[in-house]
Amino acid sequence: MSFVVGTAGHIDHGKSTLVTALTGIDPDRLAEEKRRGMTIDLGFAHMTLPSGREIGIVDVPGHARFMRNMLAGAQGLDAVLLVVAADEGVMPQTREHLEILDLLDLRRGLVVLTKLDLVDSDWLELVQAEVIAALEGTSLQGSDVIPVSAPTGSGLRELAEALDGLLEGSQPRPDLGRPRLPIDRVFTISGFGTVVTGTLVDGSIKVGDEMQTMPGGRLVRVRGLQRHNQKVESVGPGSRVAANLSGVDKNELSRGDVLANPGAIQPARRIDATLTVVTSAPHAVRHGAELLLHTGTAEVGCRVIVLDADEIGPGGEGWVQLYLDRPIAAAVHDRFVLRVPSPAITIAGGSFIDVAPRKHPRHDSAVRESLVRRAAGNVLEEELRKYPRGVTVGALLKATVAPETDVERLHARRLGDWIFSDDAWQSIAARAAHELDTYHGAYPLRAGMAREELRSRLGVPA
Structure with missing residues (x-):
């Protein structure tokens, strides 16, 4: 079972340095990032926690100008490390990142006070109080605060253990049989072709699967998969994934596209x-x-x-x-x-x-x-109400990605492969009575209207 953990926090508060100290992997991969000494785009690393639990890490930029990149990395996380420099305390992007995490309803996290070696104990105590106050009323309220120093290594073991404990009771991501891979990187590797990366949700992918890139609708095939830089035959939900695709050029994909089963997602x-x-x-x-x-x-x-x-x-x-x-x-x-x-x-x-x-x-x-009813979980019922002339069960399930067993619990009328809401059925019945009354008034000597004619006038399926 694998988890994905992200960083968040103000620029130059030591997020990338912390990731490097924890994992031994420098997440800053761009030449401009190394030249300027700041994270511009998403960076990635991975590590094994003391329990043997594997995690992928997404490192995000802290500068306000690169907030769109931060948002692309903040979604789909299992936990977050909110990084605050002990020598500066809570800053503007600390607060904005915290607001974003709250809007995304991310409830598992730790606050990491970096640059411990630059402050004395009295100052550290003041910053800890400031951080705890900033967390009040957010989804991360009550999160543990752990001081560390990346250069000296102080607190890193305690941080890894705390992160291990945070993920201890986490349930694995559900496999709903409809995998989605929101793409955060697209690149090519000589001899292999197009590669996309992202955090897989809602299902599993295996080598050889035919998939579709959305919203473009291009059909592709999975030639190869990597997880934490290791080749694998399949990956489950909650994993950081690199997928080598055939049937599509790099220029036809971009960040924001989604890899999914053919026909599973509509634009x-x-x-x-x-x-x-x-x-x-x-x-x-x-x-x-x-x-x-x-x-x-x-x-x-x-x-x-x-x-x-x-x-x-x-x-x-x-x-x-x-x-x-x-x-x-x-x-x-x-x-x-x-x-x-x-x-x-x-x-x-x-x-x-x-x-x-x-x-x-x-x-x-x-x-x-x-x-309100839809938000409360009555998705099938409310979706069915959209179809005054009924809908096939297959189309209803596709629109709601619900299991077929849920259809049996609907308050609805089913005729073969077609299903009608109670309101739709009552409306059809009223129209049928009106059509028959009109017909008999026009043709009083006839025995009745042919079944197919009535069906045609009502617009209902055979």
């Missing part, structure tokens, strides 16, 4: 979601706001349709429908973050409720009630 351009505005936001999220959406490894512009009000204020929550500038690959329950493009700040985030909704009227109580 989404309109999405229903719950939205929470951060308490520190300088203004409300207003109806019609143009913002940047970050989910998985994707970034896309969007327009926010506030469904229940004209705006959602700082610290508030509400229902929204997001209109995206272009399609993305997304799934129900995926977390997301919204940022203002200029001046660039994090303003809100939440969870996707429906990735293929109809366009909704605003200020409609029926819409709100449907979203």
Whole structure:
């Protein structure tokens, strides 16, 4: 069982140095990063904890200019190391990264106070108190604070043991049989071709599998797999993965694309979601706001349709429908973050409720009630309501990625491969009675309407 741990924190607080000290691997891979002494893009490493538990580590940049790269690395983590330099304390990007982790509902983490060798005990105590206060009211409230010094090695063993303990009770990522690999890197290797990397969720991949890149829809085949720089025949959810693909060129893929089973994901351009505005936001999220959406490894512009009000204020929550500038690959329950493009700040985030909704009227109580039921877990029931003329069971299951056993518990009418909501069936029955009354009024001497004619008039399947 493998886990993925990420870093977070302000620029120059020692995130990459800490990763190198823990793993022996320098996550800064770009020449410009080494020249400038700062992380620009995502970096990756791996290590074995004292218990033998393997973890992959995603190192993110701390500079505000590279926040989009940080967001691409922060999704899909099992735990996080919030890094704070002991000689500086909590800084602006510390707080913004913490807000992002809270919006992503990441609840397992440790605070690492780096540069322990540069401060005395009194100053360290003050910084510890400041950090604990900053965590109040966030998803990381109550996290342990561990002082370390990468140059001297002080505290590194305690950090590894604490991380081991943090992951001790963690459940393995569920294998739902529908693997998704949000792509965070695309590159080529001479003699092998295109390689993509990411954190695998929701299913397993094996060498030889035919897959599809979304939202483009290109069919590819998995030629090879690596996990922690070791060749493997298959990988399960929760693993950092490098997949060598045939059937696609590097230029046809980019960060934000998703590798999935053919037909398992449909491109989404309109999405229903719950939205929470951060308490520190300088203004409300207003109806019609143009913002940047970050989910998985994707970034896309969007327009926010506030469904229940004209705006959602700082610290508030509400229902929204997001209109995206272009399609993305997304799934129900995926977390997301919204940022203002200029001046660039994090303003809100939440969870996707429906990735293929109809366009909704605003200020409609029926819409709100449907979203509440869907968010509470009645996904099949609410999806079925979208089809006034019924839908095949296969199409319903594909739209909701639900197991077929859940269909049997629906309050619905099933005819062969077709299924109808109670409301749809009652509407069809009323229309049938009207059609028959009209027919008999027009042709009183006939025995009745032919079954196929009635079926055709109602638009129901044979």
